[in-house]
Amino acid sequence: MEPPTKDIKKIGIAGLGLIGGSISLELQELGHTIYGLVNSTSNLERAKARGLTQFVDTDPKILSNCQIVILALPISQLINPSQELVNALSTDSVVTDVGSVKAPVLNVWEKLHPNFVASHPMAGTTQAGIEAGQTGLFKGRPWVATPTNNTNPEALEVIHKLVMSLGSQWITANAEEHDQAVAMISHLPVIISAALLKAAGKASDQSDTSLAKILCSSGFADTTRVGGGNPNLGVDMASYNTKPILDVLHKYRVSLRKLEEIINTSKWDKLKEELEDSQRIRSDFLL
Amino acid sequence: MEPPTKDIKKIGIAGLGLIGGSISLELQELGHTIYGLVNSTSNLERAKARGLTQFVDTDPKILSNCQIVILALPISQLINPSQELVNALSTDSVVTDVGSVKAPVLNVWEKLHPNFVASHPMAGTTQAGIEAGQTGLFKGRPWVATPTNNTNPEALEVIHKLVMSLGSQWITANAEEHDQAVAMISHLPVIISAALLKAAGKASDQSDTSLAKILCSSGFADTTRVGGGNPNLGVDMASYNTKPILDVLHKYRVSLRKLEEIINTSKWDKLKEELEDSQRIRSDFLL
Numbered sequence: 001m002e003p004p005t006k007d008i009k010k011i012g013i014a015g016l017g018l019i020g021g022s023i024s025l026e027l028q029e030l031g032h033t034i035y036g037l038v039n040s041t042s043n044l045e046r047a048k049a050r051g052l053t054q055f056v057d058t059d060p061k062i063l064s065n066c067q068i069v070i071l072a073l074p075i076s077q078l079i080n081p082s083q084e085l086v087n088a089l090s091t092d093s094v095v096t097d098v099g100s101v102k103a104p105v106l107n108v109w110e111k112l113h114p115n116f117v118a119s120h121p122m123a124g125t126t127q128a129g130i131e132a133g134q135t136g137l138f139k140g141r142p143w144v145a146t147p148t149n150n151t152n153p154e155a156l157e158v159i160h161k162l163v164m165s166l167g168s169q170w171i172t173a174n175a176e177e178h179d180q181a182v183a184m185i186s187h188l189p190v191i192i193s194a195a196l197l198k199a200a201g202k203a204s205d206q207s208d209t210s211l212a213k214i215l216c217s218s219g220f221a222d223t224t225r226v227g228g229g230n231p232n233l234g235v236d237m238a239s240y241n242t243k244p245i246l247d248v249l250h251k252y253r254v255s256l257r258k259l260e261e262i263i264n265t266s267k268w269d270k271l272k273e274e275l276e277d278s279q280r281i282r283s284d285f286l287l
Numbered sequence: 288m289e290p291p292t293k294d295i296k297k298i299g300i301a302g303l304g305l306i307g308g309s310i311s312l313e314l315q316e317l318g319h320t321i322y323g324l325v326n327s328t329s330n331l332e333r334a335k336a337r338g339l340t341q342f343v344d345t346d347p348k349i350l351s352n353c354q355i356v357i358l359a360l361p362i363s364q365l366i367n368p369s370q371e372l373v374n375a376l377s378t379d380s381v382v383t384d385v386g387s388v389k390a391p392v393l394n395v396w397e398k399l400h401p402n403f404v405a406s407h408p409m410a411g412t413t414q415a416g417i418e419a420g421q422t423g424l425f426k427g428r429p430w431v432a433t434p435t436n437n438t439n440p441e442a443l444e445v446i447h448k449l450v451m452s453l454g455s456q457w458i459t460a461n462a463e464e465h466d467q468a469v470a471m472i473s474h475l476p477v478i479i480s481a482a483l484l485k486a487a488g489k490a491s492d493q494s495d496t497s498l499a500k501i502l503c504s505s506g507f508a509d510t511t512r513v514g515g516g517n518p519n520l521g522v523d524m525a526s527y528n529t530k531p532i533l534d535v536l537h538k539y540r541v542s543l544r545k546l547e548e549i550i551n552t553s554k555w556d557k558l559k560e561e562l563e564d565s566q567r568i569r570s571d572f573l574l
Contacts, residue, residue: 122502122503122504123504123505124504124505124506125505141504142501142502142504144502171501171502173498177498178498178502180498181498181499181502182502184486184487184490184499185487185499185502185503185504185506185507186502186503186504186506186507188483188486189483189506189507189509189510189511190506191543191546191547191550192479192482192483192510192543193510193565194546194561194562194565195479195539195542195543195545195546196475196476196479196539196542197564197565197568197569197572198542198545198546198561198564198565198568199471199475199535199538199539199541199542200471200472200568200572201564201565201568201571201572202538202542203471203535203538211460211464211465211467211468212468212471212472212572213571213572213574214429214458215409215429215431215458215465215468215469215472215473216409216472216473216572216573217409217410217411217428217429217472217473218410218411218412219411219472219473219476219477219512219513220472220473220476220572220573221573222476222509222510222512222513223476223479223480223509223510223512223513224476224565224569224572224573225506225509225510226506226509226510227562227565227569228565228566228568228569228570229566230566231559231562231563231565231566232559234558234559234562235555235558235559235562238550238555238558239553239555239558242550242553245550246547246550246551248486248490249543249547249550251486251489251490252482252483252486253543253547254486255482255483255485255486255489256478256479256482256536256540256543258482258485259478259481259482259485260478260533260536260540263478263525263529263532263533263536264533266526266529268522268525268526271521271522271525271526272518272519272521272522274481274485275481275514275518275521275522276518277484277485277488278480278481278484278485278488278511278514278515278518279515279516279517279518281484281485281487281488281515282484282511282514282515283515284488284500285484285487285488285499285500285503285507285511286503286507286508286511287500
């Protein structure tokens with residue numbers, strides 16, 4: 001591996017969906033040349049039309065000469081990468097991913113590449129796919145790397161600099177602790193929000209007027225945003241972070257049951273305390 | 288009651304919190320003169336300093352000469368109004384409220400005033416109190432009236448015109464159906480969102496790193512917005528819409544349990560179907 005240069009120019013991105021496409025647009029603005037890998041000729045045409053990258057192909061070999069390669073693929077593809085993709089990556093390159101689960105990804109990729117750095121930008125919208133990439137997605141957002149004892153410190157530093165150039169907040173953490181934390185603050189919200197949509201959908205089927213549909217307001221929109229997101233992302237997170245998600249679902253059911261019991265027994269002073277506590281926790285989390 | 292004039296000028300607003308203050312700012316811009324009732328001298332000073340109304344007092348008599356009076360009070364005060372407030376309202380005036388629960392309010396106010404119209408603007412922010420009022424809050428938002436057989440049609444028309452002048456979408460509905468619908472799309476989100484905050488707060492107390500606090504992203508912020516809102520509003524809605532809320536909480540627990548069971552048994556195809564369904568329901572609700 002060559003030492004990181006001040007001005008890295010050739011960057012490969014495998015996958016040009018929301019995250020990959022957004023990274024690509026930002027890095028182009030910073031003067032880098034981006035080599036994009038897409039999975040279909042229709043995505044190739046759309047990537048060209050949107051100017052997502054300077055070069056784009058469906059053949060992983062497009063990544064061969066890149067100094068940095070960002071794997072912005074669904075977790076399922078990260079965990080089971082094609083042999084063509086693995087073969088296309090130069091051992092001189094630095095490789096990172098953007099998956100929302102880190103321990104299973106490290107498990108696979110530390111064996112596949114000497115300069116692999118596991119990372120996860122904490123950013124998103126409800127959009128997905130080749131049309132979803134946008135600039136400004138990462139500015140001020142945390143971007144977590146989960147280095148291990150096997151991680152090449154120079155490779156870590158290359159990714160660190162790249163992430164800082166996108167305006168993100170660089171954080172390093174233990175992979176298992178990361179996976180537990182995202183289960184609570186990122187994956188659990190998807191499940192509880194999807195459950196709200198399912199309950200509301202069922203209730204409105206039963207109603208003649210579907211008044212709920214007319215009345216739903218910003219509160220419903222916000223609370224259901226992540227539950228109405230990309231189903232494939234939801235399946236990926238649940239299938240690759242199953243144990244932490246089941247743990248936090250259990251904690252959540254206990255919290256919910258407690259509030260229900262307070263309402264059921266008309267303990268309004270107690271409910272006020274609980275909601276004051278919720279308000280305080282939110283300020284504490286979202287300072 | 289006089290017939291509604293084209294250009295109603297004197298409007299009273301009891302309570303200048305988020306909703307009352309926002310209505311007041313809008314109506315002033317439309318050229319009306321607003322008479323505000325507040326509950327303390329400190330709120331009186333702040334209302335004056337912010338220019339929330341042209342006239343403001345802590346004495347309900349300030350509402351006596353108004354052609355329209357909007358009761359923008361907490362539900363608990365709407366349900367148990369002070370005798371001074373009731374006495375201050377001219378029987379010639381048209382009176383409406385903005386409470387998020389309609390059947391209990393109608394129960395009280397239909398007996399108290401001949402020209403009472405129950406209504407509910409579907410709008411909000413996390414802010415509350417005398418500093419919270421803002422312009423533009425109601426534009427394009429639904430504003431539900433729940434007339435009964437006892438409602439004076441002329442009074443209803445006065446409120447209809449007023450609401451249209453704020454740029455809201457006018458809807459009429461049965462009060463009980465309204466209360467069931469808002470339990471699902473407005474009150475249940477508060478409970479499930481507060482439960483998420485409580486679960487996350489507990490989990491982060493147990494962690495040394497509190498990584499969850501650092502990582503929490505727009506998904507957590509959106510899903511918890513209403514659960515971190517005004518605790519008094521939460522208590523009001525739960526205590527005055529208890530039965531509908533317990534009904535939807537039951538439906539919600541069934542939905543959540545189903546998703547948990549699917550994850551627990553690794554039925555990923557089924558999870559994908561469920562999340563696709565959630566996505567479809569959300570588009571359907573938030574068209």
